[in-house]
Amino acid sequence: MELIGSVKTSEWGKIGNDSEVCRIAQLNYENFQVNASTPYAEFWMGDHENGPSLIKSSKETLSSFLDKSSKNLIGGHQKLSFLLKILSVSKALSIQVHPNKEEAKRLHEERPDIYKDPNHKPELAIALTPFIALCGFRPYNEIQGFLDKILPLSNLIGNQNVQKLNEGESGLKACYTQLMTASSDKISECIEAISKNYNETLAEYKLYKIFNKMNREFPKDVGILSLFFLNVIRLKPGESIFLPANLPHAYLEGDCIECMSCSDNVIRAGLTPKFKDVPTLLGMLNYKGEPAEEKLFKPDQRDEHVQIFAPKIEDFAVVKFHFTSDIKEYKWKNIEYGSILLVLEGERILRTETLGDIKLYRGSVIFIPGNCGNFINFVKSDNYQGNFTSYLASYNNF
Structure with a gap:
């Protein structure tokens, strides 16, 4: 059956026909009206309750059709186990992590108003255009290099924590915990000092444009400083990353295919005005430091x-x-x-x-x-x- 996808607008989407979401939507749905100033962010394909696809011939939702139909349409399952999307990203999405199944179940039972369901949310992103993302913690020596060169950052983290980095995961956890629990004033001071005095260092590591773009979009946000802790992944069209539970990540720019498990469970770490559950985040993160190339998913x-x-x-x-x-x-x-x-x-x-x-x-x-x-x-x-x-x-x- 032909389907009509569900279009989502969000401030982080690409504007008008610059968005692959918008271009596909116009071909998918003949009556789709384009607003040249609207950011078209997501195109959903599936039976997710927050944006089920419509059957083109009847305009019935796919979820309703599957509910009424013989379950052998989807192997005896009650619902599709996945949601397929196109994403068009102009402004960074929040730095986030997703819980595993056990954690998701516990969080849903404890705080169902925040954690909406008991399912995990692994994600796969396949680049359609050059695509930039943050994915997993950098190798410890790379993080150490930033702390050695960028004095405002090392002062924020504290010498005692910086010295722990040679302990691996436990040392990184100490450093990142200090970052995520620092006062907003100290975060703001650190970002301002880096912006004023460390442009050459940012340029040396090809972070100048990203740092300043983040600072324009989310001024004084702690997520900007995660740039020195997380890998920057630059995907070519056709390349992909897989985002399992507990791996910190964020999409920064580009168009991609995304496939994910049906869930809304997100724990945010920065680049967002939304709620950040910092204690849960810090207790759940995978603190293994690995090179960026190891984050590429090979088909x-x-x-x-x-x-x-x-x-x-x-x-x-x-x-x-x-x-x-x-x-x-x-x-x-x-x-x-x-x-x-x-x-x-x-x-x-x-x-x-x-x-x-x-x-x-x-x-x-x-x-x-x-x-x-x-x-x-x-x-x-x-x-x-x-x-x-x-x-x-x-x-x-x-």
């Missing part, structure tokens, strides 16, 4: 046409299909749990064993039920000679 290259992004979780996997015009058809084994397909480039015919044909085009979002046959087939359109690129999200049985 399985199944063949020259297919990449499979399958993290070590059950909730989701993402398959990227890329066919050149000489590929007349390509068969893919369907899975019983149900899938959602997003088309970003080109045209094809999607052929299933029991449901017939449906035309695919840029902006198509298709729900593929688990009981529509053993295979789905991507068949070349006679009148289209270009490439075809799409992403399929599903339960992870790879």
Whole structure:
């Protein structure tokens, strides 16, 4: 079934047609009205209660349809285990971490007003454009280098804590705890001193633009100083990162495909006016320091046409299909749990064993039920000679 995605606007989104979310929405939904000054941030595809997709033919929500339908559409599950998104990021999202399943259950029981559900929220981001993110703590020696060179930062952290960095995770926890519990006045003073006196150091580490952009968007926010503790990841289109529980991260700029478990549980650490649960955050973080390159998630290259992004979780996997015009058809084994397909480039015919044909085009979002046959087939359109690129999200049985 063809779906209409759910568009989310937020101040951190890209404006108007600069946003891939906006461009896809116009192709996905014929009556979509563009406001040239609106920041279009997210395009949701799935049955999440906060933004369920609509079935194009009936305008019924996908969640309502699945509730009423035979459960073998999605392998006996009550709901899809994943949510597929496009994100268009202009302004940094909050530095955040997500709890694991046990922690999520406990937090939901203790504070359901803040932690809305008992599920974990691992995430996978695949860059569509050059994409900048923060991901995990830097190696300890890199953090030590910043503390040695940037006196206002080391003064804020304190000499006793700085000396503990050679102890590894426990030392980093002491330093980061001092940072996150410092007074707002001291944070502000530190940021101002760095901004005035350390431009050369920022430029040396290619952090000048990011530091000043953060300071414009979130002036005097403690999250700005996390830049010296967290890896800056610069993804090329097609590269990806996986964000498991307890890993600090933030998206800073660019467009990406995101797939995540269905959950709203977020613990924020900075770059936000929203509530920051600092004690919970500090007790939950993974303080392992690792190089930026180790944070890249490598897909399985199944063949020259297919990449499979399958993290070590059950909730989701993402398959990227890329066919050149000489590929007349390509068969893919369907899975019983149900899938959602997003088309970003080109045209094809999607052929299933029991449901017939449906035309695919840029902006198509298709729900593929688990009981529509053993295979789905991507068949070349006679009148289209270009490439075809799409992403399929599903339960992870790879």
